Amino acid sequence: MASQTLDNNRIHIIDAFRGFALMGIVLVHMVEQFLAAAPTQEIRAGMVQGPLDQVVEVFLMLFVRGKFFAMFSFLFGLSFFIQMDRAAKGGVDYQGRFLWRVSLLLVIGYIHSLFYRGDILTIYAILAFVLVPFYRVGDKYLLTFAAILLLGAGRYRVFAVYGGGTILPFGGGEAELPHNVAYYDALLSGSLMDVFSQNAVYGHLSKLEFQINTFGRWYQTFAFFLLGLWAGRLRLFERLDELHPRIKKALIVSASITLLFVVLTTVLFGIANEGQRDQIDTWVLMFAFTSLDLFNCALATVLLCSFVLLYRRKSWGRILSKLAPYGRTALTNYVFQTLVGTFLFYNYGLGLLGAVSNSQALGIGILVIAFQIWLSALWLRYFRYGPLEWLWRSGTRLSWQPLVRQPV
Numbered sequence: 001m002a003s004q005t006l007d008n009n010r011i012h013i014i015d016a017f018r019g020f021a022l023m024g025i026v027l028v029h030m031v032e033q034f035l036a037a038a039p040t041q042e043i044r045a046g047m048v049q050g051p052l053d054q055v056v057e058v059f060l061m062l063f064v065r066g067k068f069f070a071m072f073s074f075l076f077g078l079s080f081f082i083q084m085d086r087a088a089k090g091g092v093d094y095q096g097r098f099l100w101r102v103s104l105l106l107v108i109g110y111i112h113s114l115f116y117r118g119d120i121l122t123i124y125a126i127l128a129f130v131l132v133p134f135y136r137v138g139d140k141y142l143l144t145f146a147a148i149l150l151l152g153a154g155r156y157r158v159f160a161v162y163g164g165g166t167i168l169p170f171g172g173g174e175a176e177l178p179h180n181v182a183y184y185d186a187l188l189s190g191s192l193m194d195v196f197s198q199n200a201v202y203g204h205l206s207k208l209e210f211q212i213n214t215f216g217r218w219y220q221t222f223a224f225f226l227l228g229l230w231a232g233r234l235r236l237f238e239r240l241d242e243l244h245p246r247i248k249k250a251l252i253v254s255a256s257i258t259l260l261f262v263v264l265t266t267v268l269f270g271i272a273n274e275g276q277r278d279q280i281d282t283w284v285l286m287f288a289f290t291s292l293d294l295f296n297c298a299l300a301t302v303l304l305c306s307f308v309l310l311y312r313r314k315s316w317g318r319i320l321s322k323l324a325p326y327g328r329t330a331l332t333n334y335v336f337q338t339l340v341g342t343f344l345f346y347n348y349g350l351g352l353l354g355a356v357s358n359s360q361a362l363g364i365g366i367l368v369i370a371f372q373i374w375l376s377a378l379w380l381r382y383f384r385y386g387p388l389e390w391l392w393r394s395g396t397r398l399s400w401q402p403l404v405r406q407p408v
Helices: 012-031 041-047 051-063 067-089 095-115 121-136 139-150 153-162 178-189 192-200 202-212 218-234 240-273 283-311 314-328 330-345 358-382 387-397
Strands: none
Touching: 012 051, 012 067, 012 283, 012 314, 012 330, 012 358, 051 358, 067 095, 067 121, 067 218, 067 283, 095 121, 095 192, 095 202, 095 330, 095 387, 121 202, 121 218, 139 153, 139 218, 139 283, 153 218, 153 283, 178 192, 178 202, 192 202, 240 283, 283 314, 314 330, 314 358, 330 358, 330 387
């Protein structure tokens, strides 16, 4: 198992799991057609053209949306621990270098956000500055704070102060608002420069509104960072043999909790929506959103435990290990899927936004993922890092890092 998992100071199962998490993110972005906003009636009519498209929408809502983002965020926290821990073992304080590293990520994320305002890299980079002090916080306090965030403390505080209203200018999500009309126009009939213009400032205000309002993601993202940090301390992926019984137990418990929150979420949304389906200003609805978040978290845990248990089986391990190159070049693949997707759907490219159904977009997403998996494996035969990973690493160390693999 050690030879299958550890090689050249990399834990291959982590790379494979990162590839698995990225697959879900790509599928969600493709089916959403890189809109990063609520679709207009015309766009939605093109997305949902029949029962199969409705099935795709429900499937993604139940099993993908919110779960793979959770796993991706968990892995960011885990990677933070691994970098800090390995540097500490070498007698190096990595905090300053890590802060410089995430500063570069912020720049990469901003450039990426010009193409797609749903970019998550800028959020990760900003939250990473807050993550550094938690490296030395004890497990008990770390897990307590993560639990407080996951239980909706951020949402409840925002709702108590602002109710269901928007917080930031240009943050409202209603399709008829002027700033949203301008955004839709840029996607449907504008040039690439029009898209950049809409995303350069307004896109970040819209994204920040989503992060800090009652639909907010920042506290969930940071909670998953902390859970990844804790899993790193636990040496989860380095002690698979030893922790195997506990992982199996965690799978059973998380599956049971998932079912519990399915029922609770359904009940709470039913109560909240009765007689006021367009209202978002009730405490019951806030509890319903939190219950949905906890359902996503529990199901993400089911997926994590299932992945680990399957990976340790010889036959499944051979299959899932094929995702390792894809996960090892995750930054490049994340940006690449945006460049492909926005070109397909925005007017500056093929202009397919609203002209492609959910099922067709899902098929496109599967093809993009398959191509990326193949290309990542091919690329890493000849190069040490993905293109953006290499630039990021070189910028972090302030010197050009070797890229081409030397013949053996």
